[in-house]
Amino acid sequence: TRKKRIFSGVKPSGDLTLGNYLGAIKNWATLQEEYECFYSIVDLHAITVKQEPAELRKRTLEILAIYIASGIDPEKCTLFIQSHVPAHSEASWLLTCITNMGELSRMTQYKDKTAKVKDNEAISSGLFNYPVLMTADILLYQADAVPVGVDQKQHVELARDIAQRFNSMYSDTFVLPDVIVPKEAAKIMDLQDPSRKMSKSDDNPNSFILIMDKPEVIRKKISRAVTDSIGVVNYTDEQPGVKNLVNILCALKGYKPDEVVEMFNGKGYADFKAAVADALVDEFTPVQAKVRELLSEKSKLEEIYKKGAERASYEAQKTLRKMQKKIGL
Numbered sequence: 001t002r003k004k005r006i007f008s009g010v011k012p013s014g015d016l017t018l019g020n021y022l023g024a025i026k027n028w029a030t031l032q033e034e035y036e037c038f039y040s041i042v043d044l045h046a047i048t049v050k051q052e053p054a055e056l057r058k059r060t061l062e063i064l065a066i067y068i069a070s071g072i073d074p075e076k077c078t079l080f081i082q083s084h085v086p087a088h089s090e091a092s093w094l095l096t097c098i099t100n101m102g103e104l105s106r107m108t109q110y111k112d113k114t115a116k117v118k119d120n121e122a123i124s125s126g127l128f129n130y131p132v133l134m135t136a137d138i139l140l141y142q143a144d145a146v147p148v149g150v151d152q153k154q155h156v157e158l159a160r161d162i163a164q165r166f167n168s169m170y171s172d173t174f175v176l177p178d179v180i181v182p183k184e185a186a187k188i189m190d191l192q193d194p195s196r197k198m199s200k201s202d203d204n205p206n207s208f209i210l211i212m213d214k215p216e217v218i219r220k221k222i223s224r225a226v227t228d229s230i231g232v233v234n235y236t237d238e239q240p241g242v243k244n245l246v247n248i249l250c251a252l253k254g255y256k257p258d259e260v261v262e263m264f265n266g267k268g269y270a271d272f273k274a275a276v277a278d279a280l281v282d283e284f285t286p287v288q289a290k291v292r293e294l295l296s297e298k299s300k301l302e303e304i305y306k307k308g309a310e311r312a313s314y315e316a317q318k319t320l321r322k323m324q325k326k327i328g329l
């Protein structure tokens with residue numbers, strides 16, 4: 001029997017945050033032992049909003065380096081850049097034709113991202129359709145499961161619905177994908193507004209920690225993180241800022257929330273925040289060193305993404321040919 005397969009990706013629309021690291025990348029490294037993994041840098045998703053070309057290209061390569069520096073092994077996994085495998089765009093169109101406007105309109109991420117935009121003319125139809133491209137990403141590899149943060153759960157459910165629809169319209173073609181959400185710290189919140197998820201698209205840099213942030217920047221951002229006037233480290237929804245920091249510390253150090261509450265019993269937020277900042281610096285210092293090393297030998301990275309694209313294309317083309325044949329193309 002073949003190992004179960006997973007697909008996942010991060011879009012290079014901004015520098016990667018602690019949310020991407022704990023909600024995605026770190027978990028991917030763990031999964032590579034048990035699953036056959038396809039991990040992508042999904043640049044076609046990034047261009048649903050305007051990107052500066054040189055920046056996009058540079059960031060895409062940096063993210064590949066971050067994957068590897070965070071423990072994802074290119075010998076064990078298929079690491080590739082989405083646009084290098086043209087089947088994604090093609091399959092996406094084929095699936096767009098069996099997806100309704102209604103179900104895309106119900107995607108909460110789309111609603112959130114466009115809530116503040118008053119004029120429909122200012123929203124690209126790519127942003128509206130992007131869950132279909134994500135569906136193609138997953139289905140092309142016949143992925144059994146998709147590890148994502150809770151924010152992406154609805155999109156994976158849509159992928160499953162579309163797969164099921166195609167299977168019943170034509171005949172069994174796609175494996176139906178399940179979601180894998182990491183147990184700890186599935187959602188890292190915004191440091192300035194802990195009711196929102198931490199995102200690289202945020203305008204305020206104090207809202208997020210970047211994987212590549214310098215130690216002094218990490219310390220400053222954590223010291224400025226919004227808490228409350230209660231002054232006691234608890235793990236409760238009444239203290240969302242503190243709760244988020246407890247979750248971060250737990251995810252980095254393997255503690256349970258109760259243990260953290262116990263540890264800071266009788267201490268103030270300054271001590272607590274210092275411990276969170278230390279944990280982040282400990283985690284990211286070696287990752288950053290490795291990223292810099294990898295980026296200094298670009299030919300090695302190039303070899304990795306070329307090999308990855310070859311391997312990914314082989315699988316993706318196989319599925320795409322099946323789709324075309326069944327549709328009558």
Ligand code: ADP
Nearest residue numbers: 011019020023024148149187188197198199200
């Ligand atoms: P972003 O929202 O930062 O642009 P992406 O949409 O590229 O991130 O998401 C890439 C992966 O990172 C997804 O699996 C997503 O669930 C995860 N992720 C992003 N932000 C967070 C967060 N704040 N907490 C947990 N996981 C996150």
Ligand code: NA
Nearest residue numbers: 109151152199
């Ligand atoms: Na997102």
